[in-house]
Amino acid sequence: MVENFIPNFFEGRVIHGRKIGRTIGFPTANLHLNQELEKQFLKGVYGVEVYHKGSIxxxxxxxxxxxTFKDIKPSISVEVHILDFKQDIYGDCIGIEVVCFIREEVPFKSKDQLIQQLNKDIEQAWKMCQVRGKFIKKPVLKNNVTYI
Incomplete structure (x- = not known):
């Protein structure tokens, strides 16, 4: 259970990141947030709804x-894998509504283990959104794993 106060909604500008997510099949929108907002979150994975130009x-x-991707100087990053989304949104401001906390951030021994966990995280986020009655369609399954 998360003890910290978690902001329900915030906005951030999409910035260029290291582009690691796209190399493993999970492209992310990296967000620039102020440090005070970053401090309010427990480090980990969340199910979210993303608001961009009138669409959810x-x-x-x-x-x-x-x-898992050891940096010489680790820094906090905020990155969102948006399901069923293939647009270039660098520089755009997006809104994020936090739906649920899924798990704490942990290192994985390999990219394959990380990919397996990301698929589980997506499935968990989908279930939580379904409970809220907001998910319209289930993520596509390929090779017996969830992949968007």
Missing amino acids: YHGVMNIGVRP
Whole structure:
């Protein structure tokens, strides 16, 4: 259970990141947030709804230091994998509504383990949004794993 106060809604500008997510099949929108807002979140994975130019999408957000991809100088990143979304939104401002906390951020021994967990995270986010009655369609399954 998350003890910290978690903002229900916030906005951030999409910035260029390291582009690691796209290399493993999970492109992300990296967000620039002020440090005070970042401090309010427990490091981990969240189910979210994303608001962009009048449309609502669903996604999975990670806030943390990406421990699987060891950086020389780890820094906090906020990145959202938006489901069923293939647009270039660099520089755009997007709104994020936090639906649920899924898990704390943990390092994985391999990219394959991370990918397996990301698929589980997406499934969990989908279930939580379905409980809220907001998810319209289930993520597509390919090769017996959830993939968007």
